[in-house]
Amino acid sequence: MDDRVRLRPVAEDDLPFIERLRTDPGLAGPFLWEGWFDPRRFRRRWEADGMLGEDTGNLLVVAGADRLGLVSYRRVTTTARSWCWSIGITLMPEARGRGAGTRAQRLLAEYLFAHTTAHRIQAETDVDNAAEQRALEKAEFTREGVMRGWSFLGGRYHDEVLYSLLRSDGEHPFPSDGYGVTM
Numbered sequence: 001m002d003d004r005v006r007l008r009p010v011a012e013d014d015l016p017f018i019e020r021l022r023t024d025p026g027l028a029g030p031f032l033w034e035g036w037f038d039p040r041r042f043r044r045r046w047e048a049d050g051m052l053g054e055d056t057g058n059l060l061v062v063a064g065a066d067r068l069g070l071v072s073y074r075r076v077t078t079t080a081r082s083w084c085w086s087i088g089i090t091l092m093p094e095a096r097g098r099g100a101g102t103r104a105q106r107l108l109a110e111y112l113f114a115h116t117t118a119h120r121i122q123a124e125t126d127v128d129n130a131a132e133q134r135a136l137e138k139a140e141f142t143r144e145g146v147m148r149g150w151s152f153l154g155g156r157y158h159d160e161v162l163y164s165l166l167r168s169d170g171e172h173p174f175p176s177d178g179y180g181v182t183m
Helices: 012-023 041-049 100-115 130-138
Strands: 005-009 056-063 066-077 083-091 120-126 142-153 156-166
Touching: 005 100, 012 041, 012 056, 012 066, 056 100, 066 100, 083 100, 100 120, 100 130, 120 130, 120 142, 130 142, 130 156
Parallel strands: 083 120
Antiparallel strands: 005 056, 056 066, 066 083, 120 156, 142 156
């Protein structure tokens, strides 16, 4: 599956899929279910900037006509004069464990390196999310360490593992198919 995975901008007809993916506890899974929130926040965000803002963005993960999930990125200030991207992913349960997450996160990193001046891209995941840790490592992210008490989910604070990919980590060959991004 992983070689068919592409990223594309969110279209208006994708909004019901995104709302379901992010608001259904069974689809979000144990590491992303944050409780009930306004599902129309996704429509408002899409109407404001097509979910592609200067400091935060979302792209749909697809394989052919199938919607697999959503990747996100947000700007994180690191010092007064520098910043990095923090990325995330959520996939439909049937797309998990098949290489889609690894490819989607790698494509997103390559896209961000190609189209922004960021030197660092990072990702955080729950210490118990072994599948996401494997996906990030396969996507060539480096495990940096554990951030204690980083996130609040399900009534308690969770430790998160921090991963990074630097522009200077070596050659990041960009695929010839437009970074897997379709417009």
